Amino acid sequence: MTSRFSAFLGRYEGQINRVLHSLDQNHFSERLWARDATLWKSGPEIQKKIKNRLGWLTVTGAMIDQAGEIMEFARSVREAGFTHVVLLGMGGSSLCPEVFRMSFGVVKGYPNLIVLDTTDPATILKTEKGIDLTKTLFIVASKSGTTIEVESLYSYFYEKLNAIKQDLIGDHFMAITDPGTPLEGLARTDNFRRIFLNPQDIGGRYSALSYFGLVPAALIGIDINALLGRAEEMVHASASSILAGENPGIRLGAILGGLGMEGRDKVTMICSSDIGSFGCWLEQLIAESTGKEGKGLVPVEGEKIGEPWVYGDDRLFIYLKADSSPDKALDRKVKELQAAGHPVVTIRLRDTFDLAKEFFRWEIATSAAGAIMGINPFDEPNVSESKENTRKILEKFQATGQMSLQREILEEEGIRLYGDAKAALDGSIKKTFEAFLIQARPGDYLALMAYLEPSRAHEALLQKLRHWIRDRYSIATTLGYGPRFLHSTGQLHKGGAGNGLFLQITADDQEDIRIPGETYTFGILKSAQALGDFYSLTSRGFRVLQIRLGSHIEKDLKKLIQLIGIS
Numbered sequence: 001m002t003s004r005f006s007a008f009l010g011r012y013e014g015q016i017n018r019v020l021h022s023l024d025q026n027h028f029s030e031r032l033w034a035r036d037a038t039l040w041k042s043g044p045e046i047q048k049k050i051k052n053r054l055g056w057l058t059v060t061g062a063m064i065d066q067a068g069e070i071m072e073f074a075r076s077v078r079e080a081g082f083t084h085v086v087l088l089g090m091g092g093s094s095l096c097p098e099v100f101r102m103s104f105g106v107v108k109g110y111p112n113l114i115v116l117d118t119t120d121p122a123t124i125l126k127t128e129k130g131i132d133l134t135k136t137l138f139i140v141a142s143k144s145g146t147t148i149e150v151e152s153l154y155s156y157f158y159e160k161l162n163a164i165k166q167d168l169i170g171d172h173f174m175a176i177t178d179p180g181t182p183l184e185g186l187a188r189t190d191n192f193r194r195i196f197l198n199p200q201d202i203g204g205r206y207s208a209l210s211y212f213g214l215v216p217a218a219l220i221g222i223d224i225n226a227l228l229g230r231a232e233e234m235v236h237a238s239a240s241s242i243l244a245g246e247n248p249g250i251r252l253g254a255i256l257g258g259l260g261m262e263g264r265d266k267v268t269m270i271c272s273s274d275i276g277s278f279g280c281w282l283e284q285l286i287a288e289s290t291g292k293e294g295k296g297l298v299p300v301e302g303e304k305i306g307e308p309w310v311y312g313d314d315r316l317f318i319y320l321k322a323d324s325s326p327d328k329a330l331d332r333k334v335k336e337l338q339a340a341g342h343p344v345v346t347i348r349l350r351d352t353f354d355l356a357k358e359f360f361r362w363e364i365a366t367s368a369a370g371a372i373m374g375i376n377p378f379d380e381p382n383v384s385e386s387k388e389n390t391r392k393i394l395e396k397f398q399a400t401g402q403m404s405l406q407r408e409i410l411e412e413e414g415i416r417l418y419g420d421a422k423a424a425l426d427g428s429i430k431k432t433f434e435a436f437l438i439q440a441r442p443g444d445y446l447a448l449m450a451y452l453e454p455s456r457a458h459e460a461l462l463q464k465l466r467h468w469i470r471d472r473y474s475i476a477t478t479l480g481y482g483p484r485f486l487h488s489t490g491q492l493h494k495g496g497a498g499n500g501l502f503l504q505i506t507a508d509d510q511e512d513i514r515i516p517g518e519t520y521t522f523g524i525l526k527s528a529q530a531l532g533d534f535y536s537l538t539s540r541g542f543r544v545l546q547i548r549l550g551s552h553i554e555k556d557l558k559k560l561i562q563l564i565g566i567s
Contacts (some may be wrong), residue, residue: 004348005248008338012259019258019372020251023244028368033057033240039371046376053378055201056363059210060231062199067225070211073194074110074218077137082111084131085219088153089141089212090117091288091487092204093176095281096359097216102277103352107221111137117484119149119526121513122453124156133161137193137219138173141212143204145181148387149483152525155516158190176211203378205285205488208359227356234357238364249364252345255316256365257372259343260290260297263443264316265497266476268300270334272322278355279320282362283478284488289366289377291492297369298445298492298500300476303466305333308340310471314443319346320358382494382536386486389532390525398519403527415560418534418546429563436545437501440473444499447489451482451506451530452553461557462505468566475501483529494536502537506530507549507556 009016023029031039035054037047063070077085087097094117101113116127138157142150154173161169170191177183179197187195196211207213209231214224237248244250256267267286269279279301286299300315319334321327338344349355370377397403410417410425410432417432419425425432440446448466452458466477480489482504493500512523520528530546537544549556 005251006346007251007255008344008346009255009259010341010343012262012264012343015262016255016258017245019254020244023250023254023368023372028244028371029238029242029247029250030240032364032367040376040378050376050378052201053203053206055199056203056206056209059199059202060228060235060360063209063211063214064225064228064232066211067214067228070215070218070224073215074221077219078110078221082135082137084114084136085111085139085216086114086116086127086131086136086157087139087141087216088116088150088157089139089176090147090149090484091284092207093141093143093147093150093212094484095284095488096208096213099277099281099355100213100217100222101220103275103355104217104220104222110221111219113216113220116153117149117487118454118481119152119483119522119529120451120453120481121509121511121522121526124153124513124522125511126453128157128160133157133172134165136172139176139216139219140173140183140187140192141176142181142183143178143198143207143212145177145183145186148390148525150183152515152518152522154186155518156513156522159516176215205288206363206378208281208363209356213359226353230353231356231360234360238360247364249361250368252361253365253368254372255343255345256286256297257369259316260295260369260373263314264343265296265443266298266300266312266314266316266445268303268315268317268476269320270305270317270330271320272325272327272330272349274325275320275322275349275352275355278358281359285362285366287489287492288380288383288487289370290373290375291489292379292381292495293375294495294497295373295375296492296496298476298478298496299489300445300478302463302479303470303477304463305330305337306467306471308337308342310474311337311342312442312474312476314476315342317342317344319344320349321346322349322351322354324349324351380491383487383491385494386490386529386533386536389535390528393528393531394520394525397524397528403524403531412563413559414550415556415563416548418548419544429560430565432545433564436503436543437469437473439543440475440501441499442474444501445476445478446470446473446501446503447493448477448479449482449485449502449504449533450479451504451526452549454481455554457554458557461554461561464566465561465564468564482533483526486529486533490533493542494540498540498542500542502542502544504530504534504544504546505549506546507553508551510551
């Protein structure tokens with residue numbers, strides 16, 4: 001186990017050894033497996049809630065018992081002639097299945113998996129046009145069973161199927177949820193093909209090795225017995241009797257928490273090409289678990305590796321490399337970071353099946369980091385805030401037909417800027433942009449929040465923008481698509497250390513689509529979610545700038561980059 005894990009910690013070596021010694025003195029591993037909630041917080045009510053979030057520790061054993069049934073269901077779906085499976089879910093219900101799809105691909109003869117975790121009309125329409133509805137199975141996935149995005153998407157596709165098929169519509173849907181949720185009731189009423197009820201004592205972001213991750217994996221032909229076997233290797237290596245320094249998850253957690261407390265709180269993921277999507281799952285786990293109470297580790301995913309001098313002294317690099325996809329050029333760049341004095345953790349995976357081990361390792365590590373930081377890594381106290389703001393905005397829209405930012409505006413060549421109290425809107429996009437970014441201090445990060453269709457063209461332009469900001473201002477950057485990121489990094493943005501600059505990019509929709517049973521459309525819902533998040537951030541006095549593009553998004557992104565002065 002340890003031969004595949006190495007850590008260059010430089011001057012922090014002694015500090016991390018002291019953290020590991022402290023964890024052993026406090027019997028962290030034994031108490032973790034005993035589900036001792038006092039590791040994180042005092043008070044009977046909060047401890048009760050924590051204990052009800054620790055089911056991920058033993059879920060692999062339960063899933064091994066269910067693996068045969070899951071795989072039999074997957075075979076029945078294949079034999080029924082379904083060519084596509086579309087997962088309707090957000091956050092913990094969608095990110096792990098996307099990792100499996102991106103890392104493993106689809107086994108020949110099994111249906112293709114599409115993860116739909118958005119309210120963006122263009123993305124929804126693109127998905128609809130790319131499938132045959134009569135040969136598609138929809139996974140409706142939600143722990144709470146009340147997720148607005150999931151409810152809206154279900155209503156939309158149910159109506160579409162009802163228009164072309166009058167009977168057995170429920171055969172095109174299955175649910176993954178907790179027992180007793182409104183979604184379970186809906187699934188029974190509408191005669192879903194299958195309902196998988198997940199253990200209630202597992203939080204969404206810790207649910208990778210439960211039904212939420214394993215059922216979609218089986219549906220595309222992945223051998224989930226092999227996945228669970230690898231996961232069990234890490235479970236045994238993390239046993240309660242193993243000291244912190246030899247315990248793979250706790251050792252990593254000591255590095256995350258220990259370096260985070262020393263200001264190395266930008267956890268920057270560098271991944272081999274065939275496991276690159278793992279960073280998206282890891283982003284949610286770290287951000288939502290640690291970003292609270294004025295603290296937080298900032299996961300940096302998808303940022304292209306740069307020269308050592310473009311980084312500040314707030315970085316911890318995590319290099320996840322797979323033996324199945326060696327990359328000597330990437331190895332060399334990581335060594336250069338290490339030589340420059342940046343702490344680097346290297347984890348080697350034999351192949352993609354080792355991702356199952358990493359899910360469990362990082363869950364243990366995050367729980368340990370939370371204890372070191374003095375926070376509860378199993379709640380998400382600020383996530384509901386933007387949801388509540390969205391609800392109020394939608395109510396206002398339904399009552400008045402209005403949904404205005406009510407903020408000062410600057411417009412240049414059709415691109416509009418809205419600012420908070422700290423954003424000086426002084427005549428041009430370039431000057432305003434520079435005035436916004438000049439506020440960056442050492443240790444800050446820039447969150448690029450794009451309420452846009454996540455196409456290849458848009459991604460390339462947004463990445464160009466984020467790397468220009470990183471290289472010019474020497475701050476970490478993150479890139480998230482809305483409303484998806486609200487279920488991952490959104491908690492960190494609001495509950496973290498208050499060291500973010502928030503650049504929100506929205507756009508007009510070329511085509512909008514209505515939500516059955518509602519007086520608003522998907523486009524209106526997306527705009528309300530963006531505005532709700534804008535208000536959540538500005539109400540805290542955070543540094544926020546909104547850029548509003550027209551309906552020709554690629555063209556306007558290029559224009560924005562030109563106006564800012566990026567060559």
